[in-house]
Amino acid sequence: KSGDMTENEDVKVWKFSHEESVGSIQDMYAMKFKEQVEERSNGEIRVDVYPVGQLGDGVGAVELIRYNAVNFSINNPATVATIVPENQLLSLQFVFSDDMEVNRRVLNDGNAIKEINELYRAKDIIPLAWFQEGFQVITSNHPINKPDDMKGFKLRVMASPLLIASYSAYGANPTPVPYMETYSNLQLNMIDGQVNPVFAIEEMKFYEVQKCLNFLNQEIFVGTFCVNPVFWDSLTEEEQEMVLDITNELDSYIFDIQNEYADSRLQKIIDNKPQITLKEYTEEERNVFKEKAVSGYDWYLNLVGEKGQSLLDVLGEDIKTAEQTVSSEQ
Amino acid sequence: MIEKINKFILKIEEFLLGYIIIIMAVLLVINVFCRSVLNNSLSFAEELGGFLMVIVTFLGISTAARFYKHINMNAIVDNAPRAVKKVMAIVISGFTTVVTSWLTYVFIRYALDNAKVSRISTALELPMWILVAIVALGMFLVAVQYLICFIKNITQRDIYMGSHVKCGEGMEMIYEVEYKEFENKELEANSETENKVENKEVDAP
């Protein structure tokens, strides 16, 4: 019983929350899920989507799903890291491949993800799917060709010790600023740059107050589609099957959307600000950064110990396997 | 005995209230200095500030409950006859005790759950159950104050609006001003005595 008075009592209501704006990648995922569930259940189930973290964002979003205030949600590893620190594996620098197709396989069938799923379950969250939302892009007012260009560079990152350690390693001065204050801080030169995927840079208009987008491909932004375990157990077997089925189909749907957004949002930025510099990197240039990135790994291993090392090894294997399959298919 | 313990707790509450506010200010000023002069901000300053704010709030509300400082709309009850006032004082203190006790219980469950999943804070990586436990303690102290107020209301003839405040004692001001006035008087008294001391020193030789 949902307690909603506008519908008749027979309709089940599933609540779904995510933190991104309407029309964003997470929102497309949620809305497609809603459409599919409502269609396949012949209207017996209704899915209410709460976008923009309106019921809770950041760490609050994690508690929403844990306390069954929402039944489904899309979370980001950075926020869940407060209870599953091991998942920061996914936020390490240069841990993923340059090839989105490879990353997709690693997130779908990798053994590392399976182990992380177990860690989530132990903390009352069941991950149903992992998907990419694009590479994290560093924006700045001068091109960042080598780590030295980041010396004393005030870079806005999320308030995560791992990210602070990672970007300090390049010589930057990572500064946690609330997401909503980022634009004005850039405008006022309180910070020199920030890190976010292209869709966020376009949505929040960060490019208006920055001169360069640096496509270092150092990190990918990942979303986790989760369900509350108590709620999951209360579903019938058919319902569970339907959800898993839909989740499987959503994988390619959201992968295409993500690809499409990466291009179209970038195009929008270029249309609005043709003089913006887009910095791409050669393999040698990236290697200079990679060497510096080691201290972020040290920080991670220091935090989670042996489990971290084994996860890191497994993830490395996963990536190798995926790279082989992808290249053999081509 | 209970009165003594209660007064002792009040002293601690007041001490914490004042010094946490000062620590907040110092922390933020140091952060400005670090960021603008040393070009290196304290990544934990804002998180710590937020925690201090939570602590001030949940420890301060029991002090406020003692002195009937919580913001309310008492226009109707104030102009009611004494018997109605008495009944309302009992109902308000009683029901508020119940609700704040339930909230204490919810906060304890929250703290236990945080401990269970070993949730840590983002920047400082502090165990979050500690913060929630402090909040639970604050809520518990509020429940105790309303309980004392309730007991005084049913055992004594006077009407108690807070555990330290009787109705009509002129202490049922809705806002903080009169508390501040009291502080100002204390300040003035202090500075007067000091001036006298200084004058004597000048006169002495």
Added chain:
Amino acid sequence: MIPLLLVCMFGLLLAGFPMFMSLIVAAAAVLLVYFPLVNPIILAQQLISGISSSVLLAVPMFIFSADIMCAGQISRRLLDFVGSLIGHISGGLGVSTAATCTLFGAISGSTQATVVAVGKPMKATMVEEGYEEEDAVGLIINSANIALLIPPSVIMIMYCVVTGTSVAELFMAGIGPGLVLFLLFAGYAVIRAKIKKTPKEKKCTWSERGVAFKRALISLGFPAIILGGIYSGIFSPTESAAISVLYAVVVEVFVYRSIRIKDLPLIAKSTGMLTATIFILVACGQAFSWVISYAQIPQLLTSALLGDAPTQLQVLIWVTVFFFIGCMFADQLVVIMILTPIFYPIAMAAGIDPIHLGLIISVQCAIGSATPPFGCNIFTASAIFNLPYLKVVKGVPAYLILAALASILFILVPETATWFYHLVY
């Protein structure tokens, strides 16, 4: 669900319960009755998360610096300086009061502090000079509202926390409507003095003005540091609040020597308690607001009220009406916390500029602090002047009419509210 919510909220409020009770009981009742499967721990989580935002930290800091200044001499010296410039014109005392509130508002983020700091010395002078007590108090509690529009301002911080608008931008924008209100109130003081033939002050010589200016110089530098600091990006609004504490301490303790350093813990203690009484409301307001948004009550209400595609004008009128009525019954911070999430999405859908909306809301909240029955300035004034509630309220209606005029102006001609913002950005 809506009847349960309203009965709990207004029932407890009118029965004289602490306001935090009416909010949390209403929220808990709806959650427990209609959503039994949701773990009530979520309420505890909302209570804590509602006040652990770093932007909100600015609020206790601005209260602290205002408390220090109330105990010191900054406001007195500002008043003397303003008085020496314009005290001699017709209605000079009234204009001086409004002007000092505006100036002090550029230092202080809280209206109660302004009532205490400016009102205390000013009221005595005005009554001595033949003003009627109600007139003087009415002028003081309403002029103090200007301080909530001139940055820094705690209500603007709250609006920005709830909506994600930039605090720095809204702060700058607030100067516009603040000055408009000042001009209205000052004009009213002049006209009223002409009609009532209130005696004028003697005109100060330029050397007297020079002395008054020197005495106030350090206090006058304060707004420049705060606003300049925020605008140029040297510090964030939260940091500026801490800087304002530092400045108040330096000026009052080391320069004016009106407070001793060992008095600070005493002042901080009263700041701490005020912070607690305000922030428990913010916390419960957050829980309440979460529950109504969870139960999707805003959608039900607003679609019934506004239909599917309301015009900007319709939205702004309803925003004004709801915030005005809300502020009659509750603390402004709570009103913002509860009503803003309801109206913000509709206003955005109608294409209203978030800064303009923020100004409209701030103006209503500022007016609301002097509006009966629940107005914090009224309580403050009645306490510090030791006057009965009804006597304090008597001078309010004239200013309400002026404020209503200003509100209409700000809605119909957005430029009158946002002009300063466009000047700067």
